Amino acid sequence: MVQVATPKPVFAPWDDPTLAPLIQFKNVTKRFGDFVAIDDMTIDIYEREFFALLGPSGCGKTTMMRMLAGFERPTEGKIFLGGQDIDAIPPNRRSVNMMFQSYALFPHLSVWDNIAFGLRRQKLPKDAISDRVNEMLRLTRLSKFAHRKPHQISGGQRQRVALARSLARAPKLLLLDEPLGALDKKLRQETQFELMDIQEKTGTTFVIVTHDQEEAMTVASRVAVMDEGVMVQVDTPARIYEAPNSVYVADFIGDVNIIEGRATQTDENVHIVWAEGQPNIVGTATDASFGVGDAVHFAIRPEKVSISAEKPADTPNAFEGKILDIAYLGNISTYYVKMPSGQTIKAQTANTRRLSRRDFTWDDSVWVSFTTTAGVCLKG
Amino acid sequence: MRRFALISVPYIWLLALFLVPFLIVIKISLSDTVISIPPYAPTLTFSEGWGGIVAFFKGLDFETFEFLMSDDLYWKAYLSSLKIASIATFMTLLVGYPIAYGMTRAAPEWRPTLLMLVILPFWTSFLIRVYAWMGILGQEGLVNQALLWLGLIDQPLVILNTPTAVYIGIVYTYLPFMILPIYSALEKLDDSLLEAAEDLGCSKLSAFWLVTWPLSRNGIIAGCFLVFIPTLGEFVIPSLLGGSQTLMIGKVLWEEFFSNRDWPVASAVAVILLLILIIPIVLFQRNEQKQREAEG
Ligand SMILES: Nc1ncnc2c1ncn2[C@@H]1O[C@H](COP(=O)(O)OP(=O)(O)OP(=O)(O)O)[C@@H](O)[C@H]1O
Ligand SMILES: [Mg+2]
Numbered sequence: 001m002v003q004v005a006t007p008k009p010v011f012a013p014w015d016d017p018t019l020a021p022l023i024q025f026k027n028v029t030k031r032f033g034d035f036v037a038i039d040d041m042t043i044d045i046y047e048r049e050f051f052a053l054l055g056p057s058g059c060g061k062t063t064m065m066r067m068l069a070g071f072e073r074p075t076e077g078k079i080f081l082g083g084q085d086i087d088a089i090p091p092n093r094r095s096v097n098m099m100f101q102s103y104a105l106f107p108h109l110s111v112w113d114n115i116a117f118g119l120r121r122q123k124l125p126k127d128a129i130s131d132r133v134n135e136m137l138r139l140t141r142l143s144k145f146a147h148r149k150p151h152q153i154s155g156g157q158r159q160r161v162a163l164a165r166s167l168a169r170a171p172k173l174l175l176l177d178e179p180l181g182a183l184d185k186k187l188r189q190e191t192q193f194e195l196m197d198i199q200e201k202t203g204t205t206f207v208i209v210t211h212d213q214e215e216a217m218t219v220a221s222r223v224a225v226m227d228e229g230v231m232v233q234v235d236t237p238a239r240i241y242e243a244p245n246s247v248y249v250a251d252f253i254g255d256v257n258i259i260e261g262r263a264t265q266t267d268e269n270v271h272i273v274w275a276e277g278q279p280n281i282v283g284t285a286t287d288a289s290f291g292v293g294d295a296v297h298f299a300i301r302p303e304k305v306s307i308s309a310e311k312p313a314d315t316p317n318a319f320e321g322k323i324l325d326i327a328y329l330g331n332i333s334t335y336y337v338k339m340p341s342g343q344t345i346k347a348q349t350a351n352t353r354r355l356s357r358r359d360f361t362w363d364d365s366v367w368v369s370f371t372t373t374a375g376v377c378l379k380g
Numbered sequence: 381m382r383r384f385a386l387i388s389v390p391y392i393w394l395l396a397l398f399l400v401p402f403l404i405v406i407k408i409s410l411s412d413t414v415i416s417i418p419p420y421a422p423t424l425t426f427s428e429g430w431g432g433i434v435a436f437f438k439g440l441d442f443e444t445f446e447f448l449m450s451d452d453l454y455w456k457a458y459l460s461s462l463k464i465a466s467i468a469t470f471m472t473l474l475v476g477y478p479i480a481y482g483m484t485r486a487a488p489e490w491r492p493t494l495l496m497l498v499i500l501p502f503w504t505s506f507l508i509r510v511y512a513w514m515g516i517l518g519q520e521g522l523v524n525q526a527l528l529w530l531g532l533i534d535q536p537l538v539i540l541n542t543p544t545a546v547y548i549g550i551v552y553t554y555l556p557f558m559i560l561p562i563y564s565a566l567e568k569l570d571d572s573l574l575e576a577a578e579d580l581g582c583s584k585l586s587a588f589w590l591v592t593w594p595l596s597r598n599g600i601i602a603g604c605f606l607v608f609i610p611t612l613g614e615f616v617i618p619s620l621l622g623g624s625q626t627l628m629i630g631k632v633l634w635e636e637f638f639s640n641r642d643w644p645v646a647s648a649v650a651v652i653l654l655l656i657l658i659i660p661i662v663l664f665q666r667n668e669q670k671q672r673e674a675e676g
């Protein structure tokens with residue numbers, strides 16, 4: 001996962017009790033008939049945040065955005081924008097712009113006119129509109145296609161038009177529903193940095209839906225992992241990755257080994273019985289506290305598991321197994337090591353040497369090991 | 381070869397059912413009136429050989445067309461037909477658009493029923509429906525009786541045999557042709573486009589003007605042509621509902637054929653009507669083609 005170094009003073013308005021949030025969801029529930037799309041959601045999003053919504057399809061991400069934009073009204077609860085209850089404010093009066101998941105480009109207007117559409121409604125002078133549109137076209141690299149109609153450009157280009165159109169008005173709050181999904185990796189990364197740049201310059205608050213965890217990790221100030229209308233965890237990318245609060249989050253973000261067991265001894269460390277004939281796993285207790293006999297899910301990232309031919313001496317967490325499979329991914333390799341008790345533990349190593357000079361191969365007997373602070377103990 | 385065979389089918393169809401009759405009509409329009417059967421001369425006979433054919437072509441001339449130009453009845457009838465057809469088309473649009481719009485806003489499970497209701501009048505004869513309007517609009521008709529009963533008027537209104545009755549008849553008869561193309565254009569409209577327009581600062585009304593209206597334009601154009609083209613030559617409605625006041629070219633045509641038995645003049649009237657209609661028909665075709673290109 002790419003993690004960009006956070007700039008200068010740490011940006012963490014959510015830790016500052018004196019700051020008022022830009023967006024507040026207060027016990028918001030949204031039902032479609034009997035179906036609960038958003039379930040009693042309470043959340044604060046602060047100004048200048050880059051807030052990423054992550055979650056499986058149908059978990060309510062678009063619904064949440066549509067409520068912010070004004071196309072859906074909460075069934076229960078209230079939404080505040082800049083301290084004001086926005087329930088009665090129609091979409092065209094909110095200083096919010098949304099990029100639609102379906103793009104919703106106007107088929108009868110050229111790319112240029114699509115982007116100018118919102119600016120014209122603001123009754124700006126012609127020159128100002130034209131400057132702004134050209135700037136947006138440059139930013140999204142669409143200058144060449146300005147006079148085409150939406151059906152005459154590719155899917156990725158359409159996505160960029162939709163992005164440009166929502167950016168053009170420079171709103172206080174931008175809602176981007178999967179803004180970069182159709183772009184190739186390189187263009188996606190470039191656009192991500194453009195977005196972060198725009199955000200730095202204009203101070204716009206972004207709420208962005210993405211299916212790409214790497215994207216969420218790269219751009220977001222905070223990531224919200226959703227499941228069935230509930231925010232499971234809202235935290236910085238680093239904490240979401242390093243300290244997931246549940247097996248769901250750990251499993252959803254990145255690759256992970258989940259080892260189920262039972263706590264036997266709980267001092268500053270949690271000792272976990274997890275397989276017959278194997279030494280206990282020693283892990284650090286995080287937020288959750290465990291009593292003796294409690295079920296524990298020990299989550300550890302494959303890249304934090306090392307693999308060696310000899311038993312390492314410096315950690316209690318060392319287990320012998322057999323290499324079941326090796327997945328070669330270019331820069332890294334993942335080893336699937338089978339324990340005598342049946343579980344498979346994934347270990348990842350960087351491929352610093354040529355493939356032919358790899359140390360281990362199929363069916364080799366190896367030791368997997370990790371430090372006591374490498375994983376997290378979770379309740380479920 | 382197979383493609384050629386396939387394409388030739390509609391062309392042969394057109395040739396047999398349109399071009400040949402049309403050539404015959406042109407031929408009659410170039411002939412002279414005589415009292416005989418058929419009531420025009422010359423007629424083409426092959427029994428006299430080459431000389432007969434030459435004599436036949438020598439017998440054709442443009443006299444009837446010159447006559448049409450000189451008598452202002454015909455020009456007035458054409459102009460009046462154009463005027464009535466244009467106004468009626470516009471009125472049909474005014475009535476039809478809101479209906480089509482309302483249908484697309486209705487709950488999806490209702491739409492097939494509503495479509496059925498729009499097409500329902502086609503299940504009874506057109507002629508019967510126009511006669512029914514005579515009953516509704518007449519001096520003793522339903523409208524007058526209802527208005528009298530409500531006390532809104534003391535004297536029955538004269539509606540039948542006025543242009544008003546003709547407009548009512550045309551709007552009623554051709555309404556489905558306006559509604560259906562507009563409905564199909566509006567139904568394709570994605571609601572998220574309206575949401576996007578509102579998101580970008582439009583009120584509901586301006587979103588309608590900037591998005592819904594232009595995107596239904598092709599349906600509007602198609603509907604207008606489908607109403608305008610048949611209305612221009614309409615005969616039944618003006619003669620049954622319009623009385624002697626309404627001058628329409630369809631009625632003139634009928635009278636020339638059946639009252640005056642002047643087939644050459646009637647044919648010439650028909651030829652000119654067709655020439656006038658070619659312009660909107662070509663425009664209509666171009667619109668359809670452009671639409672197909674835009675969708676393809
Ligand atoms: N208008 C509606 N009527 C009924 N159910 C709806 C409506 N809109 C959304 N839903 C339901 O609400 C749930 C959440 O939908 P939403 O569009 O917010 O999902 P999402 O998280 O954006 O998914 P995706 O990642 O696939 O876009 C879905 O189960 C969906 O079927
Ligand atoms: Mg969605």
